[in-house]
Amino acid sequence: MDSTTISLVRTTFKDVAAVEDGPARLTRDFYATLFAQSPAAREFFPAAMDVQRDRLVQAIAYVVDKLDEPERILPFLAQLGRDHRKYGIEEAHYIAVGNALITALRQFAGNEMWTEEVDNAWREGIALIASTMIDAANNEAGPRTWTGTVVEHKQVLRDVAVVRLQLDQPMAYGAGQYMSVSVPGRPRMWRYLSPAIPSNSEGQIEFHVRRVSGGWVSPAMVGQTHLGDTWVMGSPLGALGVDRTQDRDMLMIGSGTGIAPLRAQLMEMAMRGANPRVHLFVGGVYPCDLYDIETLWQLSQTNPWLTVVPVSEEVANPWWHLDPIPEPPSGMHQRLIGKLGEVVADFGTWADRDVQIVGSNAMIQTTKFRLLAGGTPAENIRHDPLN
Template structure:
């Protein structure tokens, strides 16, 4: 069944506009049958459609790892409570998704065995999500107030918040975020510090050109703004039982979940060794290297290595570049994945990668080419 599902999904992926068609069919069928559901969604559906497709891709790619798939779907179900999604919505979504998948194939390809395989998969997805949502007794959302907004680079802001009550997230997790300037446009952001009883939270946000939400966070967010946060998601964590040392590779704001974890580890007396490669396109993109370097000074298990693709800052970055702190490893040049792979296969490490989807893909590729076993590599879903 897994190979049948993968082959059929792959044919949608490789058909021109196949993914867009599938998600358009899903939403049009859902809203045609249930016009009142439209109010749950933002005006522009492209981002949600992309995330729906990428979530399906993640499930199909990982079907042979049941625990991972069920954990992902349960988190997604808990997170969907922020939309006000109830049981009736899941039943309607199952019908709409089945219709969309079927509508993506010609009649000749849509066989009875494919019908069975997709029915079982969609049932698993929506059943796991709705059950996890029903069983969760934590709030669906948390309110938070912006207490600081620091424009660290022209296109990057560090936003600090205080939540009305503490959110029980694990260091390394990410949260759904809704800002007042962009109602109903939820985006995922990784917490850059561990959870604490005071409910303080920090996000590092890069402005994506042409994006809806990130430019508003970087340019328009003000102290006092009220944000809404959804359930914690993701499973980036150090496996303390494995006995393996750790390799972390982060790029840009992708350092956030790695930073939260090393900060949490710094509160423990014993830790595995951690090599943290901090990457960026330009030297100025290593905007938080000093904090991490300070952390490494008092924690001998932590080694921080800066990496940038270019040796010079771009012409439009006019702020003076601070001298690197004495003792910090010299900055290495190249794509983070390639640079790390030059040291060998790291086959004796548990590995975490965090950054943009393209950075994650190129880094996984570079490591696997160097001989790193796939099962040692972890990253957040590319959704």
């Protein structure tokens, strides 16, 4: 796509995003059009569409923003194509989705804004997206989904559970990636989760799950999972990982269950002979939110390249959490008090580091803003668009 075409696509989408309730209206119109024109497509989606609508806007915004970075957007689209095989989607479905999106955009923009040039630009963009996803799906020889049996379920906090599963066959994923997961009782509902351990030949996998208030899937994962339950997983997604083409040390920042993909990378690095230096900041509101800190301390004790800095906003735990606050072993960093992004930024610019941030979207954006303000180059900061 040339710069003019990309500019037309971006301008149109920004105009939609700028209108109050614009993204929500766009997604409502899109799904209404899609289901009216292709009724069979409804079976691919859950009964409750709220989360699905949010994900659509998030994905479109990311793709539109990265259209001029083919080295980043094409691998992302290829991963989505491989993941979408779990639905049984065929080429005709991509065409129907593209037509429905153009119809919804044209209805939103109106005839004055939706010119022939804009229409052509969007059709070119959607053709690029669809062809990349279709080619990746058609060229993938692996399974459409993996099935895992729950072998351990441990509730480490009132709203956090560690779930270990045995897969029906090993899954080759990169430490730091994530995948869509479906559980019994929540048909056609998928939640993105990051494995907390590296891929292994035994087919073992571990997830850390936080219950989202008002969520459809995570409460079932945390509070209603039983040994022997069967979970289904789609293909791996995401690009986090140790970039060994760069001669830079690393800064990792994770809050809550966002520690999982960072933990998996550290465990994989611990199996190597040479690694960059890593500063890991792990944060939460209360000390108890650092539920896996002792594992991270153990990694740090046996790997001198790793420094772990625990951070909590509150000094003490809430009244309902009765377990004692663990003390760091000798030589480990004491827990700091404050907002995670502020604490990290107070250490310096981190301008020479490869930076990864994992957590809630609000935490990621706040921390990224503080790092940029402190002098960290934007191109050094990485976080996944959908996780």
